[in-house]
Amino acid sequence: MAKQVRIGLVGYQFMGKAHSNAYRQLHRFFPELGVEPVLKALCGRSEEKVKAAAEKFGFESYETDYRKLVERDDIDIIDIVTPGDTHVEIAIAAAKAGKMVFCEKPLASSVDKVQVMCDAVNAAGVRNATCFNYRGVPAVKLAKQMIQDGVLGKIYHWRSVYLQDWIVDPNFPIVWRLQGDIAGSGSHGDLVAHSIDLAHYLVGDITEVCGMMDTFIKQRPILAESDDRLGGKASDEMGDVTVDDSSIFLARFANGAVGTFEATRMAAGRKNHNKFEINGSKGSIVFNMERMNELEYYNHDDPAELKGFRTIQTTDGCHPYTGNYWPIGHIIGYEHTFINLIHDMLQAWESGAEFHPDFNDGLKCQKVLDAVKSSSDTRTWKGV
Amino acid sequence: MAKQVRIGLVGYQFMGKAHSNAYRQLHRFFPELGVEPVLKALCGRSEEKVKAAAEKFGFESYETDYRKLVERDDIDIIDIVTPGDTHVEIAIAAAKAGKMVFCEKPLASSVDKVQVMCDAVNAAGVRNATCFNYRGVPAVKLAKQMIQDGVLGKIYHWRSVYLQDWIVDPNFPIVWRLQGDIAGSGSHGDLVAHSIDLAHYLVGDITEVCGMMDTFIKQRPILAESDDRLGGKASDEMGDVTVDDSSIFLARFANGAVGTFEATRMAAGRKNHNKFEINGSKGSIVFNMERMNELEYYNHDDPAELKGFRTIQTTDGCHPYTGNYWPIGHIIGYEHTFINLIHDMLQAWESGAEFHPDFNDGLKCQKVLDAVKSSSDTRTWKGV
């Protein structure tokens, strides 16, 4: 009989749907884990909406105040998927209430705020994790293993882009992700944050950065009504866009590697083009989230006339996670990255092992984000 | 409040896992459907195994005899995912008991047997469907719409391959899919059956065929123990492989198009390479299940200097099904093809609309399969 772990989820939009699904599905695909999440309570400010969402996602109950949620005895983990400006207070409350905390990235909009969150969980001594879900991609975990095993040799280059195009239309309205006071930043915290974490995970610590952040379309229609994907209806009135459209920077890593990072929401044709390439002395790898079931790999030591980038379909039983899903060649999707990450998190938390990405990894990421912002403002390199 | 439809599932291996998952997930992604499947009972001959599987998949109860299952009052749909040699008797029993019947492909191992199944559901007047799940791929449904709308013009060519490599190793044991008395055939009924249905769906009726079926490795180790993916442990003893390794044929369609079909399990490097290309007078499309979130499309009427195959990421809100999942660019996987197909099936059954693929579509597919087999035996063209 699997041990139950009871989830209290704060937030019910896109990420709420993704997290709920992961909890529901985890035990179905990983029954040997021995831990089964239970969707105990969903929390949101609008009773009407949170009630409907709770029913839709399969929660047993709902709350309209996170302060009540964190105090409930029947909750083990507080999972925070609200817009970024609310993470700090919820995480602190959860930590104080002794709950394990799982929070969406970016943890907050500045190092100071994230530091407060870290301090809170450390003071409370509670388990904590940041939802850098792309660590849960089989191909990414395979990449990690390859690098750890020395398959790529010494790393020289990191090269990432995270390209989207959902706001190319100048009449796309100012949804919350385009509002600085709520979202903190634009592609910066939303997209580059993922790339930074992947670089930390795969290459190592970033020591200094030099960046530029831009907003190409400075005014857009004010939002009339949001939908549950990423968009919404535009009103007739215009307003200021207070976040960046693109965030681009150069970086140096502690191990001597150099890197480029670019994120934008203005790359026509790119949908969720979260791509990176790593070049090392013994080989290279390339990953693109749009084809997340594949990892490209070049082995510098292959016979001279037979060298080339190979496309590994990371769906075999020997690949990370995928033996728990379907036979080889039968792909998984975006939602499974959450299942996989939560699997690793709960496995570690159960066994008492260290788990990454935790809040400290979120802090490390935020330090880079802040340094890039500062670099962009001052037009110089900044140490992290 | 969604209306409940109660599922009795017979079989609990790979396909049992896929179907169960689809039923569990359907309402989460398509709450507006108004129908919610309930996993009422799972059926299998081994009590130990079926009990464990029922728990794993989330069924309320289990049965060890399908005859008892079909008689239960609390079951609305009998879903059959057992090996092919048992479909006929179960489907007949279900029909006689007045249950709706959903059955995995191929329905049976010959036209005669499938005809009996069709007769049974017709006589009983029960709803029926065949699980050609690839009709539930967004890109495939988009292809269907494009062809219906005349986007490709008059169709000239169908060209499909369904390539796998899981038995390239001559020491891969004789699992049930390699046993003719259970599976009926090899790549023929397992893989080409899918391609035939897709061709029927997208291009139209096949009128005659000429084929060749081959078994390259005629003896393999007898199976010691199967696993729940596609493989198992080999014993020391050798046995005869009684199914085809590859099935290849030429075809003519009623509308004048010509086609090629090829399926094999001996194509090193191909994992689930279910690919087709259609060439018409106004354009072409290409689909590959390994990249199921993409559809390639060539528009013959594009400006001369800007013509080329484009890769459509079929993940936008305007594409079939995908608006119910994640934002654009966030891919879905193999399992969602079942959710989508079952969505369409239940939607049709609820509304009283005709649904395809039904048993008759399974029969149409079987007629082609039988004609190919006969053609291969007699080395001539065969009408369908």
Added chain:
Amino acid sequence: MAKQVRIGLVGYQFMGKAHSNAYRQLHRFFPELGVEPVLKALCGRSEEKVKAAAEKFGFESYETDYRKLVERDDIDIIDIVTPGDTHVEIAIAAAKAGKMVFCEKPLASSVDKVQVMCDAVNAAGVRNATCFNYRGVPAVKLAKQMIQDGVLGKIYHWRSVYLQDWIVDPNFPIVWRLQGDIAGSGSHGDLVAHSIDLAHYLVGDITEVCGMMDTFIKQRPILAESDDRLGGKASDEMGDVTVDDSSIFLARFANGAVGTFEATRMAAGRKNHNKFEINGSKGSIVFNMERMNELEYYNHDDPAELKGFRTIQTTDGCHPYTGNYWPIGHIIGYEHTFINLIHDMLQAWESGAEFHPDFNDGLKCQKVLDAVKSSSDTRTWKGV
């Protein structure tokens, strides 16, 4: 000082341009060959046109009657690139005159006619070659070496398509390649002939075939005036198309492999899509002429988690031919296939070594072409 070999070329359209270019360039890229072609004379029936072409291509002189050309003492090799219906008489005349003969494919429109050509060169004891230029692609020669070295193991599958779309428009006029009395056949002799030769070269002898040949558009405008690419101007009058639009067949090889061949000029979006895939017990390869500087290769013996099709850029110094061109990654094009093939031909002829593809290889190809035609007519398998 390189030894000169003097060329008399009959024909000056597309292929005349390609062959002339190859002769002119050969010595520049392969100076170590020790043989330098000299463009001695160009031959064509229209004095005005052949004179202009001779000047354009760089020939020293021209002739308007091939009978005069073959008698000239200052010619060593007669190269025939005229439309197919004239190959026989020219080749016979050349052979009788003791000239080495190099002829475009298909050699003629039937086995009987090709046999006469073979008899003529054999009787005369003259060197002879068929211009299956795709044997001169670096990736194809690499494939040959890999197969000879056992890299792919036992071959199970050959799968080729040769797809074009230049006659998809029903108003494309009846150029000579669409006239049966001149061209012999359509995609059959023009395209599938190449695939057959590649299959012979890479896999081995074809023993039996079963095919279907189709003409989708049976009437087209009569040609008013041809251009020097593949097209021309349409007149107002309609005429019958007397060649096939597509030629498709199944095949069995002497070594137990099975194959599919398809050629069509009606595949919208495909330009020169000459593609094949070979699956063997140890690996697979894929080649596409549109990306002729690449060869895809899957090694079944790679580590389990790192298996995948790799894209070899066949431009390294260690690859066939390419060390004589440019540094790695700097691609060559279509025209170099002729240079490479002629290089190998002249090298063999100089050294006294056997050379393939010779007329006998052209005959072998024609036997398959004829068998497919016969099979298509009789709707049964035909031995080759």
Added chain:
Amino acid sequence: MAKQVRIGLVGYQFMGKAHSNAYRQLHRFFPELGVEPVLKALCGRSEEKVKAAAEKFGFESYETDYRKLVERDDIDIIDIVTPGDTHVEIAIAAAKAGKMVFCEKPLASSVDKVQVMCDAVNAAGVRNATCFNYRGVPAVKLAKQMIQDGVLGKIYHWRSVYLQDWIVDPNFPIVWRLQGDIAGSGSHGDLVAHSIDLAHYLVGDITEVCGMMDTFIKQRPILAESDDRLGGKASDEMGDVTVDDSSIFLARFANGAVGTFEATRMAAGRKNHNKFEINGSKGSIVFNMERMNELEYYNHDDPAELKGFRTIQTTDGCHPYTGNYWPIGHIIGYEHTFINLIHDMLQAWESGAEFHPDFNDGLKCQKVLDAVKSSSDTRTWKGV
């Protein structure tokens, strides 16, 4: 009768071969141009080597002193393809002698030196051009036309990488391209220079940059003997590498676009991966020199459900240059970029039209190169 233009070429290694080939081939493919280059004289310091090269490339004569070459009355154009440290003096001498000057990039190793070259050609009033040969790629010229026609709308992003891997092996010797006193720089002047020119050509003026240049392997074996590709034999002695392995920078364009540039010779698996992507308000394009016969294009205005990056095969008669080569789908290669560029240069020079890229374009490129170098040294943004 075509007018002859007489070429004096200084240098005979890789680029000498490429330029000679282009001159020899130009008239064959572009007879309507009305200008035919004549390979009059080749110049190099070693009589033995230059004599052999002149014979190999097809020059009528040779010189061992460029000062004698520039004075010859039978020379119209001085073409300079020597290592970078000699460009200045040769170009000045040629200009003073009233010759038209065509020079390989980078023109020299600093803005000051290039300015001197510009002054010299301006003072002499002679025609001049810089060999940014990638402007001669059909796909690149198509891209230029598309952008000029507004097909991409307002440009937001330029994103280029120029990746090679020929020095990944730490034992690769210090050829002249790795010697700062001869080459000026490493990937900086050799590779990024190309990307900068393409960005100037396609997007517009770069106004400021921020870069980092790195040498990962600081010591390598001293060269024993060079070959005529890019490599050579290593001696036993080690020496300092005095050029950069990689050069990476951020850029701002005058029109508001932002860009990233990266060049490296340490990207395992990348051979001549000269790739760029441009994102505009109406669409995007992607080009990769390794597949130089293709241009990827995304049209933001395509119907919503049919949007996607399309791969244009730029080999049709309607595409730039390619109508002069082979039928559609029959690709050209690296060498043809030189033919095409020289075609445009001679066409402009004959007609009296302005031609780009001229020395001034080389200067513009050098200004960016110098600014990046300065930025890398000072760790700040630099205006161009």
